[in-house]
Amino acid sequence: MITVLGAGAFGTSLAISLARTGQPVTLWARQSAEAMQAARENTRRLPGAQLPDSATVIGALSDIPADGPILLAVPMQQLRRFLAENSTTLAKRTLIAACKGLDLSTHLGPVETIRTILPEAQPALLTGPSFAADIAHGLPTALTLACDDPALGKALQEALTTPNLRIYRTSDTTGAELGGALKNVIAIACGACIGEGMGDSARAALMTRGFAEMQRLALRRGALPETLTGLSGFGDLALTCTSELSRNYRFGLALGRQEAFDSSITVEGVATANAVVAWAKELEIDMPICSAVAALSSGTYSVTEALQALLSRPLKEE
Missing domain, CATH: 1.10.1040.10 (N-(1-d-carboxylethyl)-l-norvaline Dehydrogenase; domain 2)
Structure with missing residues (x-):
């Protein structure tokens, strides 16, 4: 079970690619979750890309599955506040940031932001050359999974690899963040x-x-x-x-x-x-x-x- 928090174009595309494997995927949308679940499409951010049957769109963060990795597809400048506001739900989870940038106030990247706000969480980063539409439409894409825990990194690499999404791994979270x-x-x-x-x-x-x-x-x-x-x-x-x-x-x-x-x-x-x-x-x-x-x-x-x-x-x- 994989959860994606954030139903922008990139979050939706990841949910689509992962759900195409048949595994259950939960996609949390801040707005219009019911409409997206009914239409099976993110008509605003990613029109024309259908959500597979194994993807479920929810609107309440409290309804996310209790286990499995969580992809954080929220903008970098909102990440710190998002983590703080939902610390009870996310505190001890495996959190994979799917955003790029440096926090304007702290100058920290996504992995360091997770470590600072939720020290009990297991942080990782998914990054690399990719456009949401390519991923959603099944075009071949290669990404980097950065995690300083080698065993966790390997498990996440296997969990996030799909027929069109090839994942490489590194333990260098600093380099992946800054790149x-x-x-x-x-x-x-x-x-x-x-x-x-x-x-x-x-x-x-x-x-x-x-x-x-x-x-x-x-x-x-x-x-x-x-x-x-x-x-x-x-x-x-x-x-x-x-x-x-x-x-x-x-x-x-x-x-x-x-x-x-x-x-x-x-x-x-x-x-x-x-x-x-x-x-x-x-x-x-x-x-x-x-x-x-x-x-x-x-x-x-x-x-x-x-x-x-x-x-x-x-x-x-x-």
Whole structure:
């Protein structure tokens, strides 16, 4: 029995993929649970993808199964409050975060947030290059399961693998957290670059130098180099910086084109950029692209001004 908390596009897609194996899956929806259960479809977030018969949608958190792993498909900036508000229900459970980013107040990633709020829980993280629609429609996708308990990590890897969802595992939760968080910031920069009409060569440069920034911060925090070059780092960066299915990339496109962006859409890279700027200052780490994205997102810089600031930096070895 697997439970998914959060019926956004990604949570729904995970529930669909897992339920296709025939195992019972419970999907908790904050709103419209009865309508989704009746329609067998998340018409708002993931239209056209049918929920298998073994998936059950519920609206009361108190009704979740008493055992089995729980996937937390809630936005990163809401995770800390969600855990605190539901601590009695979640305190001693196996909790797999299915969100990316850094908490703007604490600068912690999802695994560390779980450890801080619910120290008796068993935390893990599911991350990597993936779009909800691909998973929901059965397209092949590979993800990383990060868990510092090897035995639990192996059990979760087996439980979450489906015919279209291949799970790799690592014990490096720090690297997996930071790879999934920082790539969103670089995706905003790449979207702004293309939106402004700077071209693919400029985007390639931003991706490459952005990846160097990701490594710089993650390795300083104790991450393993191979984690950053894997699915949760470079793999996720490559996908997010090149596709308009990425919310962060689309947000960057809107910035570059000077267009309005739907404020109801979660763009984790904005909060992460601000958290990274503060964190990098404390650690005395140079993060120019992340700093430029924070300034762009707040309106302090235009895309042209941000590019000029990056190009005017002192020349250096790669």
